Amino acid sequence: MxxxxxxxxxxxxxxxxxxxxxxxxxSRDDLAGDAVRTARGLLxxxxxxxxxxxxxxxxxxxxxxxxxxxxxxxxxxxxRTPRTAVMFGPPGHAYVYLIYxxxxxxxxxCGPDSEAAAVLxxxxxxxSGLTRMRERRGQGAGPAAxxxxxxxxxxxxLGIDRTLSGLxxxxxxxxxxxxxxxxPSAAPDIVSGRRIGVxxxxxxxxxxxxxxxLARSAALSKPFTLSR
DNA sequence: CGAATGATACCCT
DNA sequence: GGGTATCATTCGG
Numbered sequence: 001m002x003x004x005x006x007x008x009x010x011x012x013x014x015x016x017x018x019x020x021x022x023x024x025x026x027s028r029d030d031l032a033g034d035a036v037r038t039a040r041g042l043l044x045x046x047x048x049x050x051x052x053x054x055x056x057x058x059x060x061x062x063x064x065x066x067x068x069x070x071x072x073x074x075x076x077x078x079x080r081t082p083r084t085a086v087m088f089g090p091p092g093h094a095y096v097y098l099i100y101x102x103x104x105x106x107x108x109x110c111g112p113d114s115e116a117a118a119v120l121x122x123x124x125x126x127x128s129g130l131t132r133m134r135e136r137r138g139q140g141a142g143p144a145a146x147x148x149x150x151x152x153x154x155x156x157x158l159g160i161d162r163t164l165s166g167l168x169x170x171x172x173x174x175x176x177x178x179x180x181x182x183x184p185s186a187a188p189d190i191v192s193g194r195r196i197g198v199x200x201x202x203x204x205x206x207x208x209x210x211x212x213x214l215a216r217s218a219a220l221s222k223p224f225t226l227s228r
Numbered sequence: 229c230g231a232a233t234g235a236t237a238c239c240c241t
Numbered sequence: 242g243g244g245t246a247t248c249a250t251t252c253g254g
Contacts, residue, residue: 074249081236100251102234152251198249200248201249221250
């Protein structure tokens with residue numbers, strides 16, 4: 001079963017019965033690399049969300065790397081504040097923030113330790129719990145691949161808000177990361193491009209190709225401009 | 229293309 | 242303490 005074999009139709013990714021497959025957690029060591037390395041490495045891994053009544057699972061298909069305070073596009077650019085404090089801690093914790101007064105975005109704190117680097121989860125593809133995700137998104141029909149094609153859509157579909165910010169993704173039951181048992185053995189095709197919505201950071205930072213996606217995934221938030 | 233909608237950071241009194 | 246510009250987005254016209 002290939003990671004990117006799904007077409008752009010409404011077929012949910014239920015090819016592997018995850019209720020029968022014990023999922024292995026992503027370890028803290030797996031998240032201890034720098035932001036670019038971790039952003040690439042997280043592609044294809046699963047987000048598991050227990051909302052109290054149900055387990056929702058989704059596959060990460062798009063990420064962005066944010067380096068520490070020197071990265072003018074990162075929230076860490078203002079230094080350590082109450083909001084961003086978790087990023088200045090050890091890898092493996094969730095940094096969730098509210099944006100535009102109504103949307104949430106999920107980040108995974110990575111390495112180097114205490115240097116405020118993190119990876120923004122920009123899009124996921126539903127794997128199980130699709131019905132619940134649709135309820136949360138409040139959208140009727142529409143292809144499953146578009147349900148969580150965006151950072152705020154991802155949080156809405158999975159029921160993630162800033163009350164979960166700071167939790168340890170390596171040990172918490174409510175929200176964690178798992179290796180995909182259905183992942184192909186071969187390394188996935190990865191595309192990259194400019195990060196979205198960070199022009200305010202100036203060309204030196206906004207031009208860096210720190211947005212990553214699984215090539216040909218139907219769940220990407222926006223197309224990647226290929227070339228170069 | 230523009231509105232929605234509120235926390236946050238930063239500057240001022 | 243208070244005022245305000247800004248925002249790692251989404252949806253509908």
